[in-house]
Amino acid sequence: MVPETCLPRRYPAPQGRLHQGIKDDLMRLAHFIQRYPPALGGSEAYFSRLSRYCAERGDVVTVFTSNALTLDAFWSNAGSCLPSGNESDVGVTIRRYPLWRMRGRRWLLKALSLAPHRLWQCLTLPCNPISFGMWRDAGQEPCRFDAVHASAFPYAFPIACGWRLARRLRIPLLVTPFLHLGNPDDPRDRTRRAFTTPALRWLLSQADAVFVQTPSERALALALGLPLGKIILQGLGVEPRECTGGDRTDARRRWNLPDDAFVVGHLANNSWEKGTNDLLEAVKPLWNKRCAIHVLLAGPEMPNFTHFWQGFEMRCPAFAQQWVRRLGPITDSQKRDFFASIDVFALPSRSDSFGLVLLEAWANGVPNVAYRAGGIADVIRHDVDGLLVPCGQIDALSNTLQHLCKDVDMRVRLGIHGKERLPADYCWDDKLELVRQKIASSRQQATGREENAKKDFKSSTGVVNFL
Numbered sequence: 121m122v123p124e125t126c127l128p129r130r131y132p133a134p135q136g137r138l139h140q141g142i143k144d145d146l147m148r149l150a151h152f153i154q155r156y157p158p159a160l161g162g163s164e165a166y167f168s169r170l171s172r173y174c175a176e177r178g179d180v181v182t183v184f185t186s187n188a189l190t191l192d193a194f195w196s197n198a199g200s201c202l203p204s205g206n207e208s209d210v211g212v213t214i215r216r217y218p219l220w221r222m223r224g225r226r227w228l229l230k231a232l233s234l235a236p237h238r239l240w241q242c243l244t245l246p247c248n249p250i251s252f253g254m255w256r257d258a259g260q261e262p263c264r265f266d267a268v269h270a271s272a273f274p275y276a277f278p279i280a281c282g283w284r285l286a287r288r289l290r291i292p293l294l295v296t297p298f299l300h301l302g303n304p305d306d307p308r309d310r311t312r313r314a315f316t317t318p319a320l321r322w323l324l325s326q327a328d329a330v331f332v333q334t335p336s337e338r339a340l341a342l343a344l345g346l347p348l349g350k351i352i353l354q355g356l357g358v359e360p361r362e363c364t365g366g367d368r369t370d371a372r373r374r375w376n377l378p379d380d381a382f383v384v385g386h387l388a389n390n391s392w393e394k395g396t397n398d399l400l401e402a403v404k405p406l407w408n409k410r411c412a413i414h415v416l417l418a419g420p421e422m423p424n425f426t427h428f429w430q431g432f433e434m435r436c437p438a439f440a441q442q443w444v445r446r447l448g449p450i451t452d453s454q455k456r457d458f459f460a461s462i463d464v465f466a467l468p469s470r471s472d473s474f475g476l477v478l479l480e481a482w483a484n485g486v487p488n489v490a491y492r493a494g495g496i497a498d499v500i501r502h503d504v505d506g507l508l509v510p511c512g513q514i515d516a517l518s519n520t521l522q523h524l525c526k527d528v529d530m531r532v533r534l535g536i537h538g539k540e541r542l543p544a545d546y547c548w549d550d551k552l553e554l555v556r557q558k559i560a561s562s563r564q565q566a567t568g569r570e571e572n573a574k575k576d577f578k579s580s581t582g583v584v585n586f587l
Contacts, residue, residue, distance in 0.1 A: 146178040147266040147563060152282035154194075154249050154275035156185040156214055158202070160420060160449055161389070162476050163272035163298050166356065168209075170269075173552040175211035182265075184258070184281065186249040187216040190420060191389065194219065194249045194275070195226050217251035225250075233319075239283075241319035242276035249277055258285040265291055266563045269555075273297040273315050276323060283326055292562035295327040296354075298473040299337050301494045303511035311393065311470050311494075316344060328562050331555060333474040334498035352558055357548035358479035362452065366460030366484075375416065375445050377461060382525045383414045385462030385486075387455070387477050388469065390446075391422035395468030395491060400432055400444070402468075402517040406525075407439045413525055418447040418458050459484040463531060464524050468509065468517055472496050478506070479546050482538030487531050489520055505538035 153167045171181045186194075193199025204218040222228075226246040233244040243255070258281040268291060270282035279295060286293035297320075302311035321344050324330055330346060331354045332338045341351050369379065377383055384403070388394035396417065406413055421429075433440045450458060459465075465481035466489045473495045478488050488506035490496045500506035507524070509516045524531055 145560075146180075147174070147560060148180045148264060149174055149182070149559065150261075150265045150268045150282065150285060151181060151183045152254075152268065152270035152278040152285075153183065153185050154272065154278050155188050155191075156183055156216070159189050161191075162472075162474070163296075165476070166296075167271060169548065170552055170555060171212045172210050173548075174556055177556070179556075180213075181211070182213045182215065182263075184215050184254055184278065185217070186219050186251050186254070186278070188219055188249055192423065193221070194247060195221075197221050197223070215254075215257075217254040217257075220250040220252055238319050238322035239280060241317075242280040242323055245274065245276050245317075245319065247274055249275055251277070251281075254278065254281045255284065258282070259288060261285055261289075265289060267292045267294060267559045267566075269294045269296070269559060271296040271298065273299060273320055274317075276320060279323055283323065290566070292328040292559070292566050293326060294329045294331065294559055294562060295324060296331040297324065298333065299340055300471045300473055301336055301340055302470050303491075303493050304336075304497070305511065309470075312340075316340070321345070328566075329558055331558075334495035336498050337473055337495055352554070354551055354554055355546070356474050356476055356479070357546045357551045358476065358483055358542055359548055360483040360542065363456060363459060363480040364483050366456035366458065368457075368460040371457035371461040374457075375447070375461065377414055377416070377445065381414050382412060382464075383416055383462045384464050384466050384489075384521060385416045385418070385458060385481075386466050387418040387450075387458060388467065389420050389422055390417055390425040392424045392428070393422075393469065393471040395466075395470065396425050397428045398468045398512070398514055398517065399466050400428075402514045402521060403443070404436065404439065405518055406522055407436075407443060409522075411522060411525060413443065413521065415444045416447065416458065416462055417444065418450045418455075420449050421446070455480075459486060462486060464489055464521070466490070466517075466521070467496065468511075469494065469496060470511060475499055479542065482535070482542060485532075485535040485539050487524070487534030487538065489517070489524065491517075501537075503534075505534050505541060507534070 151167055151171055155164050157164055157168045171183055175181045187202045187204040188194055189200040189202050193201050202216055204216045207214050229244045229246040233241050268282045268286040270279040283293055300311050300315045302309035324346055329352055330350055331352050332341055333355055338351055338353050386399055390396040403413055403415055465486050467475055468491045470493050475496045478499055481488050488500055490500055490508060491511040492508040493511040500508055502508045507520050509520055
């Protein structure tokens with residue numbers, strides 16, 4: 121039996137200008153996303169920023185999302201959820217739909233996803249946030265929208281709901297997949313395979329436009345068969361005021377870090393995919409060499425990291441206690457202190473399409489170290505504003521961190537060059553306006569096609585009547 125808390129609920133249509141009509145140059149937008157802030161995540165933060173940006177310019181924005189707070193809520197009853205229902209945030213209407221959760225749901229969905237039907241496979245991916253109410257409302261939504269924008273892979277369920285709404289209303293569907301490319305040197309990389317399954321490729325083919333963040337992601341989209349005209353190279357941005365200005369001295373005192381210590385920071389969903397495990401394995405031999413490197417970990421901890429940490433702490437309890445600080449999820453104020461307190465930011469990730477935190481590190485003049493994998497390899501210029509290491513080569517990562525520990529001048533040079541790029545290359549207003557203008561043009565094209573179809577219909581009707 122499905123728990124009562126997971127049963128679909130009726131959601132009233134948003135009130136206000138949506139029913140009164142708005143100016144022709146403004147839009148009614150439906151955004152579909154797996155989670156929404158206060159849930160933490162890169163795609164979640166991006167869609168929140170984009171939704172607010174559009175609302176500030178007069179668009180009516182409705183976000184369709186699950187009520188998940190933590191990622192594990194998608195598949196585990198132990199995950200944290202927010203209250204379901206409607207709320208408003210800076211002019212954005214947010215609909216949080218309750219998740220369907222039951223014991224053994226992942227195994228059930230795995231079996232169901234074997235059916236050879238692409239839409240069905242999109243709806244039954246085991247990692248999906250299943251929200252029956254979202255699917256139902258996408259098929260019954262009485263409000264009129266001008267366009268649907270959906271994200272992010274591999275969580276196909278909300279995107280499939282967006283597809284249903286777009287096709288029913290005959291409006292454009294735009295998708296920002298945030299494709300994860302994984303290790304470019306591994307033709308069978310499991311991360312890339314998870315983001316390019318036949319079902320997810322079908323979803324991309326259904327989109328009227330696809331936003332990608334880096335040239336490598338664009339190349340992958342082309343390799344998957346998308347026509348060049350559908351792909352828009354966007355990229356992301358940073359607002360320095362939101363992530364700078366922390367108190368280095370106070371933060372180090374609070375987190376028990378010596379004033380003169382060399383500190384490596386890591387802010388992500390702590391996990392194997394994000395490189396948290398590899399980072400600790402890379403630093404461990406340096407501790408054996410009596411190299412004083414402190415590691416500051418921030419962000420939610422995923423189950424595979426929790427399991428790794430238990431073994432790591434058991435193997436080297438003295439090192440874990442002396443050199444590693446685990447902060448867990450941090451607030452915006454703590455994030456500013458985090459970047460102020462570190463000397464190098466490390467993101468040896470296999471699963472990032474871009475890496476917003478890299479820009480935040482540069483905003484603080486902090487150099488980046490990362491694997492040459494995914495979109496990160498397009499963001500960091502090796503030996504100019506950061507250092508790239510071959511994906512999965514822990515020894516190389518260890519040597520790089522040791523080198524930066526000793527070479528203060530290199531750290532300063534890389535950090536300065538990274539910071540200098542931000543105003544020209546990573547301005548949020550430029551990136552968000554590009555998206556909004558593309559949605560507007562897609563809307564106009566769809567309106568033109570509809571008007572032409574009506575004219576053709578009237579013309580053909582006249583011929584039939586004459587005959």
